[in-house]
Amino acid sequence: MANLQMPLLEKSAIQWWEPVVWLLAFSAPWAFPHHALIINEIAIVALFAVSLDLVLGYSGIVSLGHASFLGFGAYTAALFAKWIHPDPLLGLVVGTAAASVLGALCSASILRGSDLTRLMVTLGMALILFELANKFDGLTGGSDGLQGVVMGPVLGRFEFDLMGQVAASYSMAVLLVLFFLARRLVHSPFGATLMAVRDNRLRAMAIGVPVSARLAVVYAIAAGVAGAAGALMAQTTGFASLDVFALERSADVMLILVIGGVGWLYGGVIGAVVFKLMHDVISSITPQYWTFWMGLFLVVLVMVGRERLFKPWTWMGRT
Amino acid sequence: MTILFDGIAYGMLLFILAVGLSVTMGLMNFINLAHGAFAMVGGYLTVVLMQRFEVPFLVCLPLAFAGTALLGAVLERTLYRPMYRKPHLDQVLFSIGLAFMAVASVDYFVGSQQQIMQLPEWLKGRTELGTGTPWELGMGHYRLFIIAVCAALTVGLQYVLSATRFGSRLRASVDDPRVAAGMGINVNMVFAMTFAVGSGLAGLGGALGAEVLGLDPTFPLKFMVYFLIVVAVGGTSSITGPLLAALLLGVADVAGKYYLPKLGAFIVYCLMLAILMWRPQGLFVRQGGK
Numbered sequence: 366m367a368n369l370q371m372p373l374l375e376k377s378a379i380q381w382w383e384p385v386v387w388l389l390a391f392s393a394p395w396a397f398p399h400h401a402l403i404i405n406e407i408a409i410v411a412l413f414a415v416s417l418d419l420v421l422g423y424s425g426i427v428s429l430g431h432a433s434f435l436g437f438g439a440y441t442a443a444l445f446a447k448w449i450h451p452d453p454l455l456g457l458v459v460g461t462a463a464a465s466v467l468g469a470l471c472s473a474s475i476l477r478g479s480d481l482t483r484l485m486v487t488l489g490m491a492l493i494l495f496e497l498a499n500k501f502d503g504l505t506g507g508s509d510g511l512q513g514v515v516m517g518p519v520l521g522r523f524e525f526d527l528m529g530q531v532a533a534s535y536s537m538a539v540l541l542v543l544f545f546l547a548r549r550l551v552h553s554p555f556g557a558t559l560m561a562v563r564d565n566r567l568r569a570m571a572i573g574v575p576v577s578a579r580l581a582v583v584y585a586i587a588a589g590v591a592g593a594a595g596a597l598m599a600q601t602t603g604f605a606s607l608d609v610f611a612l613e614r615s616a617d618v619m620l621i622l623v624i625g626g627v628g629w630l631y632g633g634v635i636g637a638v639v640f641k642l643m644h645d646v647i648s649s650i651t652p653q654y655w656t657f658w659m660g661l662f663l664v665v666l667v668m669v670g671r672e673r674l675f676k677p678w679t680w681m682g683r684t
Numbered sequence: 685m686t687i688l689f690d691g692i693a694y695g696m697l698l699f700i701l702a703v704g705l706s707v708t709m710g711l712m713n714f715i716n717l718a719h720g721a722f723a724m725v726g727g728y729l730t731v732v733l734m735q736r737f738e739v740p741f742l743v744c745l746p747l748a749f750a751g752t753a754l755l756g757a758v759l760e761r762t763l764y765r766p767m768y769r770k771p772h773l774d775q776v777l778f779s780i781g782l783a784f785m786a787v788a789s790v791d792y793f794v795g796s797q798q799q800i801m802q803l804p805e806w807l808k809g810r811t812e813l814g815t816g817t818p819w820e821l822g823m824g825h826y827r828l829f830i831i832a833v834c835a836a837l838t839v840g841l842q843y844v845l846s847a848t849r850f851g852s853r854l855r856a857s858v859d860d861p862r863v864a865a866g867m868g869i870n871v872n873m874v875f876a877m878t879f880a881v882g883s884g885l886a887g888l889g890g891a892l893g894a895e896v897l898g899l900d901p902t903f904p905l906k907f908m909v910y911f912l913i914v915v916a917v918g919g920t921s922s923i924t925g926p927l928l929a930a931l932l933l934g935v936a937d938v939a940g941k942y943y944l945p946k947l948g949a950f951i952v953y954c955l956m957l958a959i960l961m962w963r964p965q966g967l968f969v970r971q972g973g974k
Binding site for chain 1: 709715763766767770772773774776777778780781782783784785786787788789791792905909912913915916949950953954956957960961964
């Protein structure tokens with residue numbers, strides 16, 4: 366067994382450039398204190414994209430409702446902080462666990478049917494949660510959002526500040542930990558079977574991979590990661606609103622993943638950086654119509670093909 | 685009874701809106717999330733024609749159909765065709781992008797406020813039947829009109845599909861495009877026609893539904909879910925499936941909103957989830973297809 370594991374794990378070994386990149390990332394909120402808030406957002410979105418990558422890139426499940434888990438984690442963490450305990454780490458764990466449980470429950474729904482069915486089921490799930498959060502306004506604040514969430518200091522020492530430097534570092538640390546856990550996961554034998562299922566479900570079944578069980582487990586794990594992203598979002602902003610369940614979120618994160626590259630964990634991170642910066646620039650030029658440019662970008666991206674779009678030197682050559 | 689009646693009108697409308705989507709999805713296995721955009725174009729075409737150029741309502745409907753059909757044909761040629769062979773993920777991204785663009789451009793050109801439709805006088809009234817009995821039935825004339833138009837269209841579509849040469853070509857292409865092509869059917873042509881007609885129907889549905897469903901730039905995203913529910917539940921291999929699914933959805937939605945307003949759309953989504961988990965391929969699947 367150990368012999369079989371070795372070649373798989375080699376890929377997850379830490380490259381020389383990785384500590385450099387992460388150190389730069391960690392120093393960013395302190396080097397550019399005015400951009401700490403957006404760095405925090407990027408870290409959260411990157412975590413969300415990594416979570417979708419586990420489902421979409423590694424397991425081949427097309428999901429239009431991944432925001433359900435983000436939102437569920439966000440509301441759970443916010444409610445936990447408001448009513449039970451304000452400690453962020455505890456809230457993070459609770460949010461993650463709650464979203465995982467939800468993911469495990471939902472996983473039954475994505476095992477059967479075609480891509481269209483899955484698309485509908487995942488989308489329907491997000492819509493149901495949206496309606497629920499809207500109706501139980503006594504608990505969630507309805508369309509006004511859940512306000513009055515006061516977070517305690519991280520690890521009992523670091524208060525969240527207005528500039529968002531602590532928030533950014535906190536989100537980044539969570540991203541780092543979960544990212545490497547996810548990487549370990551996809552390079553394990555478990556991850557290899559997932560990719561086998563993605564590439565050819567029938568053959569995977571024939572060589573004895575328990576397809577349904579594997580998909581259910583990865584779906585629950587990805588849901589947990591998305592829930593952690595949601596919890597971070599609620600904790601660092603002190604606020605949870607209905608728009609965490611919105612279709613735009615699920616679509617955005619899909620776009621992020623496609624920009625960065627599917628089936629490659631850094632893809633989500635890079636996509637998040639590019640997307641957030643792009644969003645920031647475009648919406649500062651045309652705040653109302655930035656969806657148009659995003660739509661155009663999506664269409665061009667798919668028409669031209671991701672590979673060609675980001676490698677300009679191939680434009681002149683023949684396809 | 686009134687609720688049932690309104691539900692049927694609503695369902696008929698949904699059917700007209702979604703039938704094009706169901707056929708394109710069945711025919712080319714293409715997930716088109718931008719279908720609602722065509723409906724919106726039809727709706728706006730009608731509103732703008734009526735308000736700015738004072739074209740009568742009945743003339744607007746065919747114009748809405750023709751305009752969107754033309755748009756559909758052009759887009760099919762230029763943008764959609766390269767997408768057929770791509771994986772579903774690409775199709776989803778592409779069509780969502782298209783829908784986003786449509787939303788933003790309508791917002792830009794017309795404005796984000798809700799559009800109000802001026803109905804002609806003869807469609808504004810309401811007829812009450814059996815007042816005082818338990819079967820009290822109030823029929824808005826406009827809803828009656830919708831049902832009549834949609835029923836006529838449904839019968840027409842059914843006739844075209846089952847009794848004409850084009851219909852049999854279309855059915856053959858849905859069942860197996862490759863064999864159909866091998867038999868000398870120009871599948872691309874059939875598909876382009878179907879796409880245009882489907883978009884046109886969506887446009888017509890949008891024009892008819894502007895008064896009932898409300899029309900604003902977020903229309904494609906708001907109703908995309910409903911269209912997809914109709915298609916996913918009804919299956920893509922016939923038009924009776926989507927018809928029944930649309931009626932079921934319409935009645936369930938209106939009844940749900942009437943009896944349990946607090947739960948609103950919740951019931952519809954739960955119903956859909958339950959149906960899809962029970963029959964993942966849709967409720968009314970014909971055996972023997974692809």
